Amino acid sequence: MVQTSNPHHHHNNDHKTLVLKSAIYSRILLISLIIFFRTLASPYDTSASLNPPCLTTTVAATPNNTHRSPIASAIENGIVWDSVYFVRSAQCGYEYEQSYAFLPLLPLSISFLSPSILSSLLPQRSLFALSAYLINNLAFVLAALYFYRLSIAILKDPEIALRATVLFCFNPASIFYSSIYSESLYAVLSLGGLYYFVSGKNNLSVLLLALSGCARSNGVLNAGYICFQTMHRGYHALFHNKNVTLALQIAVVGALRSICIFAPFVAFQAYGYYNMCVGRFPDERRPWCNARIPLLYNYIQSHYWNVGFLRYFQLKQLPNFLLASPILSLAFYSVVHYAKSRPQIFYSLGFDTTIEEKSCGVVFLSEDLLRSKVAGTVEKSSVRAEGGGRT
Template sequence: MVESETSPPSSSPHHNKHQSLVLKSAICSRVLLLALTTLFRTLLSPYDTSASINPPCLSAPNATLSSHPSPLQNAVVWDSVYFLRIAQCGYEYEQSFAFLPLLPLSARSLFSFLSPFLPPTSLFVLSAYVINNLAFVLAALYFHRLSLALLNHPQTALRAAVLFCFNPASVFYSSIYTESLYALACFAGMYHFVSGGNNLAVLFFALSACARSNGVLNAGYLCFQTMHRAYHALFRRNRVSLALQIVIVGALRSACIFAPFIAFQAYGYYNMCVGRSPEEIRPWCKARIPLLYNYIQSHYWGVGFLRYFQLKQLPNFLLASPILSLALCSVVYYAKSRPENFFSLGFLTPMEEKSCGLVFLSDDISRSKEARNVEKSSVRVEEHSNLRRRKNVIKGDVANVAIESEPALWSGYLSASVLPFVLHLGFMACTTFFVMHVQVATRFLSASPPLYWFASYIMAYHAKGFRWGFIIWAYSIAYIFLGSLLFSNFYPFT
């Protein structure tokens, strides 16, 4: 189906049907995850039962937060204990500053609107669950809109969104973790970024930095855009003043994304260092640049370059190997397919592709008539490619089933517009493998769009798409069941 030139793609019945499918998939996946975690929590005994112990806040030592653990409190495991404690009592201990404030503040804000008949602790738990599951549904819708706007392939965008709804880290998106809020902020920021709404993009990216520390890396999208726009203004239009203006605006926008994380570090310094006696001052307070977050990660969790490369950690590397392999394949395939575009950071993109590739040169290109014409062309290319593949399969000529037709105008996963997202994924995957606890890779990379775009792409256009589709879905389903079983009962899982 090809939309008319006068009607935007978002208003077509085709788009509305896909959006409805994404909404249903997101809701069904959350119901499934909550049902599985409840079932496994009921059938099995937790490995660690200390999570239900909730002593009074240091600021109110005489108050009792919970006298008897409730079913809701029993669902609080692993990092959820920290987030719940922060929501109730604030930042009391040094190590609690490793958990950023967006989720605790959101849960505390919703707390006052819920029924007064539940114990306070259960209300905080319920608030966090409502926020995270609602945020996941909104994140899925935003991701579908982002995929549709960037890839210009309705079917690919739909498959990618459904894959996200049932991603391997799904158990964390329905728990008291930051994954849902972070994904919502990231996808919303990315969508507004590619749609030309840079100010809204900055706002959402700043919120992502309030949820997770790696949210500051989203400033890279603005830096990428600034680099291309400044280059265009300086070398293509010979306007030095315009290039300087672009650089200044880009720097200010990037600073706004870093601001929440820096402000939180300053808050930690004020609470942990200011007004303390010399005997109480922690070592990081005396550093030239006192970064509490880095100290906590290194001192309490042993995070550092190659510090996790130990023989006893081999099972954790195996646990993370599927998502890291998918990330590696996503980056390598793009680099091999578009070497000039990849290694030149987009500066050697063919001129005829800039209308759809370098959306970073214009603040409103995705709403232009030219962009809509590109989408119409991409839909025709996809329909023609699918028809050729079906004919070849019917004839039994599997060897001639093309991986993807190569039109003069690159589109879909291999378009130039996808480049900054691929670079972002590559940097995060390397950081996870060499610096972090590698087992967190499954959830750490789960909000990276290229993973789902690439998976959707090879499932549809690769000669062995059916086999790849089976492997990808089997991996996702296995990790959903494994995560629901282990994580809900306080056993190690990513």
């Protein structure tokens, strides 16, 4: 018996191979450019040399006057800006109040995955930085693969999905995905969670989306996908199927899943409160400890970096807005184009549309639509049977 090959399967494999190559080649290109430009000019931020000893006695940071090899120096020169906090937290734990603005997933990953076999060749700080580079670049490659799979699931067009993924690999902000930042871990967990979300694997989706909240604070916003789906399914169960019990069940499950996504961020805030507030004399307590809702993250952002609602909108930030104008313009045009092409769906938030259209997105999956049609058929049959019995 001769087996025929599936051209679609081979086509999909070719695309995945191209996505993998694009992700790897883009990382090699970016790291090469970073090394090249750092040899031409010293970095604007000089915080890489700041490495005081850890406050705890169990861990000691490498003193500044210790001789380092050229390789170790080159690696540690990349510890700038926020990278200082991530590496410092991995090495010494959360010592200072402002370090709690940087969530623990990346520091924990660095400390757990640092190859101990290199400890005799590199100082601990260099080893942690090297581990961070490896973790983030590997996470980006996985994020690109999830990006492609998610694009296929939503767009239903392999060619457009491939182009979007290649643009993702070579996007202008790509340096953050290859530096010691939390963007790569957040991207792979968020994109992976959304892929499993649209695939109907809700438990795995919630797990990954919850972990994204351990990488970056905006991971809690991923609960919005669960809330949106819950609203539509609850609305359909209540007003179309006339099933109050099912609507309540959907609401409870959606609330529990949303709580799971919020839980890591809330737990880390509680951890900060315990370390910084509990057991201290009143004159030692920080102002945020006495707030009605003692949220450490908001206080740090406001107190140390003047981050708050609309505070970024200043005249001196105009060059940054000009740099961001191309992608902002593209995003604005995309929203306007969708609103004009499908105004009924856009302005009703998807409520004023058919269940067939909802099944094309993440509100209902194919099996949900099938169950809904079966339930409707059974209900109509029961009504006919009762009507026939009365005549």
